[in-house]
Amino acid sequence: AQSVTQPDIHITVSEGASLELRCNYSYGATPYLFWYVQSPGQGLQLLLKYFSGDTLVQGIKGFEAEFKRSQSSFNLRKPSVHWSDAAEYFCAVGGGTYKYIFGTGTRLKVLA
Amino acid sequence: GAGVSQSPSNKVTEKGKDVELRCDPISGHTALYWYRQSLGQGLEFLIYFQGNSAPDKSGLPSDRFSAERTGGSVSTLTIQRTQQEDSAVYLCASSPKTGPYEQYFGPGTRLTVT
Numbered sequence: 001a002q003s004v005t006q007p008d009i010h011i012t013v014s015e016g017a018s019l020e021l022r023c024n025y026s027y028g029a030t031p032y033l034f035w036y037v038q039s040p041g042q043g044l045q046l047l048l049k050y051f052s053g054d055t056l057v058q059g060i061k062g063f064e065a066e067f068k069r070s071q072s073s074f075n076l077r078k079p080s081v082h083w084s085d086a087a088e089y090f091c092a093v094g095g096g097t098y099k100y101i102f103g104t105g106t107r108l109k110v111l112a
Numbered sequence: 113g114a115g116v117s118q119s120p121s122n123k124v125t126e127k128g129k130d131v132e133l134r135c136d137p138i139s140g141h142t143a144l145y146w147y148r149q150s151l152g153q154g155l156e157f158l159i160y161f162q163g164n165s166a167p168d169k170s171g172l173p174s175d176r177f178s179a180e181r182t183g184g185s186v187s188t189l190t191i192q193r194t195q196q197e198d199s200a201v202y203l204c205a206s207s208p209k210t211g212p213y214e215q216y217f218g219p220g221t222r223l224t225v226t
Contacts, residue, residue, distance in 0.1 A: 043217030102155040
């Protein structure tokens with residue numbers, strides 16, 4: 001079955017610390033992978049996407065993600081977190097069709 | 113340019129009433145999605161429109177839910193005889209075309225059924 005798992009419901013980090021949000025997927029075909037961020041009261045904004053090619057993808061706001069096919073993972077990273085990064089983060093997977101599967105999200109809290 | 117807009121931003125309604133939620137996608141985007149986001153849950157796919165093709169309604173949770181898209185642009189999601197379990201944030205997204213393209217989301221409509 002196709003699925004996306006974000007194992008961490010909540011993560012708390014101190015401002016300036018590094019961040020890694022985990023995403024594991026199960027998908028029968030070549031996956032297209034996305035990370036979105038949702039600030040309170042807002043819609044989802046695309047951070048980055050992976051379709052093919054270089055497995056390390058750079059996104060907006062200093063985020064990056066690495067596609068690891070052998071581990072079925074697409075973890076999101078940031079070397080130094082800012083207070084404004086506090087939000088909810090969603091991983092999503094799609095294929096050659098219009099259907100996307102979203103994870104349940106990871107809520108990030110940043111301590112000053 | 114303008115992003116995806118949704119109205120109203122908040123809607124409080126009594127159980128049993130009908131509600132209409134509106135989505136105005138990005139101009140030129142042919143694909144339009146509706147999702148439901150409940151507390152602590154991911155995004156639940158509801159319905160998908162692509163151009164003039166028949167919509168994919170496979171995600172609609174019951175026959176109380178319906179949606180239409182007029183002129184390939186604005187879409188309305190209608191919930192009849194609302195129930196408390198319909199309380200959620202309803203998100204609309206549009207995409208330039210079908211396939212593995214990123215979706216552009218609106219700010220959502222928070223529906224509360226009392």
